Amino acid sequence: MTNKSSLPSDRARVDPCASGLVQLYTGSGKGKTTAATGCVVRAAGHGLRVHIVYFMKGDTRYGEQSVLAGLPNVSFERFGSLDFVDPQNVKEEEKRQARDALEAARRAIFSGQYDIVVLDEVNVAVGWKLLDLQEVVNLVETKPGNVDLILTGRYADPKLIELADLVTEMVEIKHHYRKGIQARAGVEY
Secondary structure (H helix, E strand, C coil): CCCCCCCHHHCCCCCCCCCCCEEEEECCCCCHHHHHHHHHHHHHHCCCCEEEEECCCCCCCCHHHHHHCCCCCEEEEECCCCCCCCCCCCCHHHHHHHHHHHHHHHHHHHCCCCCEEEEECHHHHHHCCCCCHHHHHHHHHHCCCCCEEEEECCCCCHHHHHHCCEEEECCCCCCHHHHCCCCCCCCCC
């Protein structure tokens, strides 16, 4: 017997929940952006409209972005420089890029064009003081009721954890970096 499933184009667009939720993925372990990307792919498979704002990822080519660019109803914007941010020496340009990313997220959230908006690495931007925590809290508290938000990154502030409807902490138990194996294209980025 063959399992015959309908393709997204064969289905009517799924109506998102009337009450948009806030998901937060944090912790020292690998998989926060990966979890959010999985949610994006699932949403796209149901015809939902998704926008992703990448904080602190600049022009670096991440493998998932090549795939996401080809999905219907999925769009994204990248902000930040190619250099890693030094949390002990944050530059004004890095703060400006983070503010630009937050403004892009705000526009997407209130545009009425998206069912889900992802703020990838926003927790790090707040934790490293590139953004003011209260600005992100205000955005979460005032978002339209029919928009889901997904927040990712280490260092999630307790206020954001409290506001979220779902919080998952990725915990590093073992990582190949400890053996000196560097990030690999297609696996870590």
